[in-house]
Amino acid sequence: MATKKTPSRRRAAQEDLFGAAPAQDASTPAAPSAPPSALGARDLQVLAEGAGAALTPAAKAYNRELARIDKLKAQIARTDALGHAYQTAVQSLLAPLHARRDAGRREMVALLVPHINDKRLSKQQRETARAIVCAVAAALAADGDAEMARLHDEFSPQTLAEKEQQDRASFAQMVSHVLGEEIAAPEAEAGDDASHEELIMRMFAQTKAKMQEQQEQYEQEKAARKQKPRKPTAAQQRAEAVQQDAETTLRAIFRQLASALHPDRAASEDERRRKTELMSAANRAYQNKDIVALLQIQRDAALLDPAQAQLPPEKRLQALTQLLKQQVQELERERYARQNHWEHALDLGFGYRFNEADLRRWLQDLQDEELAECEALEHDIELVREGKRLKSWLNEQHRLAQEPIFPYIDIPPEW
Secondary structure, three states: OOOOOOOOOOOOOOOOOOOOOHHHHHOOOOOOOOEEEEEHHHHHOOOOOOOOOOHHHHHHHHHHHHHHHHHHHHHHHHHHHHHHHHHHHHHHHHHHHHHHHHHHHHHHHHHHHHOOOOOOOOOOHHHHHHHHHHHHHHHHHOOOOOHHHHHHHHHHOOOOHHHHHHHHHHHHHHHHHHOOOOOOOOHHHHHHOHHHHHHHHHHHHHHHHHHHHHHHHHHHHHHHHHOOOOOHHHHHHHHHHHHHHEEEEEHHHHHHHHHOOOOOHHHOOHHHHHHHHHHHHHHHHOOOHHHHHHHHHHHHOOOOOOOHOOOOOOHHHHHHHHHHHHHHHHHHHHHHHHHHHHHOOOOOOOOOOOHHHHHHHHHHHHHHHHHHHHHHHHHHHHHHHHHHOOOHHHHHHHHHOOOOOOOOOOOOOOO
């Protein structure tokens, strides 16, 4: 339904949610600060042995990776804290406006239903009223309003279920064309009780699996076309040796922990519980190749590092640094994934980025848009309720429905 256009900014007409000092405004979250915690990876750093002593290059590299790990973990924690804070803010700020909007939509439907068969209106005006009722009822039905779903199906030539099935078929056809092979709508496999959202998610999963399969096939064909690998260079050989030392060191530390922390070797029940907890943590760390966690468990258990007996100090530091670099790469991927998750979870619009300034702007823009929609809808309700201006309002809605939303793109007048 077309709505009356209002300014996007309504600072004078609405309460300023952010205030003059945004950082002190309680209605929108401020950038979270890292909670006080243990030193983290920094307490594993190598220190100079005496006054005026300098660290070796290997020790500096090792310390540098530990610092990067602490920094990345703090960034991931801040990302999640910021996402949760703004998710809560969106829900609390927009919920009253959504309730106001939905109440207006129900009132609009109630006002227009009697005019669908009103012979005082032209055929075009009656059809416009019917189309608006169906569109508004469908929007409310999507939020779980069963009465609006029934009302939509009563006046629409196509039921909501038929529209959803058509949407899924169109999606499957589009994806099949892109992939070059058929993607079927999964109604039969999902069962009769599956919702439209569940079916769509199944199709997304099926599409993702097909794309991954195609990518793997491409990689295999690409590898098969490669010539016989050349003899590794000296640098490659050194890197491979460092990697082998790293893997050996990781296994050695874990095996030592597994042996020393076995619960059966505990002298008391308290010690058994402590060793069980430490061993569970060591298992998780080893599976995740979290060398920092393993070293911290080793330190907490007051165990001698087995790598010290197997490798010279410099080589040991190089091996540990290699493991730390791999952990840094994994944390960088996790940081990107968490930010991407929150961008989708918050449904950030185009032009907004996941940072405090943009989230603040986005939240204000959302509220402005919702308020403008509510006020425009209430303005339209008054015109429909008056009766005398109903015909002109319906004619205007019909005219607006014929206009393309984007220039040069023909969009059918579907409400």
